[in-house]
Amino acid sequence: MDSIKHCIAGLVIAFVFGAAYIFEERLSDIYKEVKKRNEELSIIRLTNKHLKTKVDTLEEFSEATGNKEFVTEKKTIENLSKRVEVVEKSLDNVEKRIQIYDKKEYDFHVTNCEKSWVKFEENCYLFISMNKNFTDxxxxxxxxxxxxxxxxIKSSHVEKWIDLxxxxxxxxxxxxxxxxxxxxxxxxxxxxGSKTTYTNWHKNEPNNSGSVEHCVEKWSTGLKWNDKRCDTKLPFVCEMRP
Structure with a gap:
């Protein structure tokens, strides 16, 4: 009987860890897709901005004569604008997929988060876009x-999700x-008040620039940590275990 129990327990553990591995792999793939889409969107928007500036200049001299260059540039902008919409919709779809992973079978810990909080494994997270200093x-x-x-942040596993x-x-x-x-x-x-066992500092950080950097920010660009003046106002994330 004991051997059967051990066998069943082993199968359960193998299933949970196997499923968790699949989840992390899929999360990593989604993160790569989001990064790719955001980079594509940045390039398109930058190109669109330059073209609009050029058209504004050309319009003053070309609209009355129907200059072909002006017409061509305007058409290009229209096409780019459509492309921006497509990429933005793609990002929306990716975010919906993430929400599905948060809410359905890839979450192995049953938790109940308050409204506006996002669930991941055992904790709930609240993402605040308004800027506040560290103390506030x-x-x-x-x-x-x-x-x-x-x-x-106490593990690379959680940090990957936070990055996303x-x-x-x-x-x-x-x-x-x-x-x-x-x-x-x-x-x-x-x-x-204890030292963290996990860190992910950017190269040459922390450097206490100006001898006034005593708090820590996480960069989304480069996905590393940096020491920062505590009176700087930044977005932030709250966490809790329900």
Whole structure:
């Protein structure tokens, strides 16, 4: 009987870890797709902007005569605008797929998040686009819900998901709950005051530029960490375990 129980337990564990591996692989693929679409969208919008500027100049001299160059440029802009719409719809579809992964069979931990919070595994996350300094961001999260705090990233697995969420929301950076306010060069988690076992610093960071950088931001470009002045106003993420 004991051997059967061990066998069943082994199969359950294998299934959960196998399913989690599949989820992480699919999440990674979606992240790559989002990054590709955002890069494509940036290039199209930049080209569109240059063309519009050119057309504005040409329009003053060419509209009355029906200059062919002006007509051609205008047509190009129309085509690019349509392409922007297509790419934006594609990003919307990717975000819907992410929401499906959050809500359905790829989530192995049953949790109930409050409205506006996003569920991932055992925690709930609230993405705040308004800019606040580090202290105000901490205070906001603490008041947002019972047990909520400023985001603390403790694994690459969670960080990949956070990367994806920041990217689809268009955040360039965001505060994370790490600081060396008490002891220069010794960064600790704000929830416990203990050193983090996981870090993902950008090259040559932290550097305490100007001897005034004691808080930590996460860049969406490069997906690394950087020490930052605590009075800088940035978007941020709150987290909680329901």
């Amino acid at each position: 961001a901490m205070d906001f999260c603490n008041k947002a819900a019972a047990g909520a705090q400023l985001l603390e 969420q920041l990217t689809i929301r268009g955040y360039k950076n965001a505060w994370i709950g790490l600081t060396d306010m008490l002891n220069q060069g010794s960064f600790v988690l704000i929830s416990t």
